[in-house]
Structures are given as C-alpha cells and as structure tokens.
Amino acid sequence: MSLKQFIVLWFVSTLLLVLLDAVWLPLTYEKVYKPVYQKIQGGQQNPVKLRMEYGVVAWIVLGFAVASHISHVDHKKNSQTSLLKVFMMGATTGFTIYAVYNFTNLATFKDYTLSLAIKDTLWGTFALGVTSVCVLCIAPHTALDRCCALRRTPRLTGRGWRGERGLSGRRAPIDCGQGFLVNTR
Numbered sequence: 001m002s003l004k005q006f007i008v009l010w011f012v013s014t015l016l017l018v019l020l021d022a023v024w025l026p027l028t029y030e031k032v033y034k035p036v037y038q039k040i041q042g043g044q045q046n047p048v049k050l051r052m053e054y055g056v057v058a059w060i061v062l063g064f065a066v067a068s069h070i071s072h073v074d075h076k077k078n079s080q081t082s083l084l085k086v087f088m089m090g091a092t093t094g095f096t097i098y099a100v101y102n103f104t105n106l107a108t109f110k111d112y113t114l115s116l117a118i119k120d121t122l123w124g125t126f127a128l129g130v131t132s133v134c135v136l137c138i139a140p141h142t143a144l145d146r147c148c149a150l151r152r153t154p155r156l157t158g159r160g161w162r163g164e165r166g167l168s169g170r171r172a173p174i175d176c177g178q179g180f181l182v183n184t185r
Helices: 003-040 052-070 083-108 114-138 143-150
Strands: none
Touching: 003 052, 003 114, 052 083, 052 114, 083 114
C-alpha cells in the first residue's frame, strides 16, 4: 500500500469516527458524561470545559490506529478476510485504547466512575469495530488492479512466470511489485 493510499484510509477512518461520535455524544452526554465531568472539573456551577483541539488530536490518533490495521488487510473483492474478522480487529484496538484511557482515569480521578469507564470502553470497542468494517468496504479495491496494469512485464515469483503452470498444476501468482501477489487461478 502506498503512502497516499494509507493517508486516504487514515482520513476516512478519522472522518467516520468523528461522525459516529457526533451521533453518540449528543445522545449520551447529558446523562452519562456530564455529571462525572462536572464533578471532576469543580462542581455543578462550573460549566464543563471542553478543549476541542485536543479532541481532534484524539480522533486523528484513533483514525491512525484503524488505518494501520486496515492497511494490512487484503483489499481484493474476493478476499478471504471476513467482515467479522475486520470488525474484531477494530474492536480489539478500540477496546485496548479506550480501556487504557478509561481505567487510567478511574485510577487517577476520585470522581471518575466505574460505570462511565465500562460504558465508554464498550462504546470505543463498538466504534472502532464499525469504523474498521466501513473503511474496508469503502477502501480502494482497485489498488492491485492498477498496480498490475502499470507493470507491463511480470516478475518471477519463485514458482514460474505469469501464466506458467507450476508443479501443482496451478498458475503461478504474479508479483506486481510493492509486495502484492495476484493469484492467476
């Protein structure tokens, strides 16, 4: 995968996470987050102080995490990678990141609640899982096709040249460069 393709995955991942949070936070903020954050930030009279620039940094980092594991998934339409496996990859990443954040807050802030830590960790697990599946579904599926179209001469893959049948009777895969192998079966 090229750097340009990775940056597109990163951008799309970040955008999807922002959109998911734009739905989740208005639905849950008043009852789930606001009471805890008000206690942490100094009582009922003080409004909750949100510093959006750091929230944007958090979304960018989360988008990078999703793009990092999606960039290692085979993007061919006939890939054996199931959507459930991709969801689980994202969910595992989300669980890890959100659990570290929430349980660190639970350990360091007297007024942070176990209930919030669990709810937010479950949200992060779900959000990164769903984002991973969505990014995979809209990721550029034609990367391998473009790669092979640009390369006029196939490379030796160790089992034969393009179209030549190996000992197993199957055609040898074509090495399109950049680490991509395309099966010609």
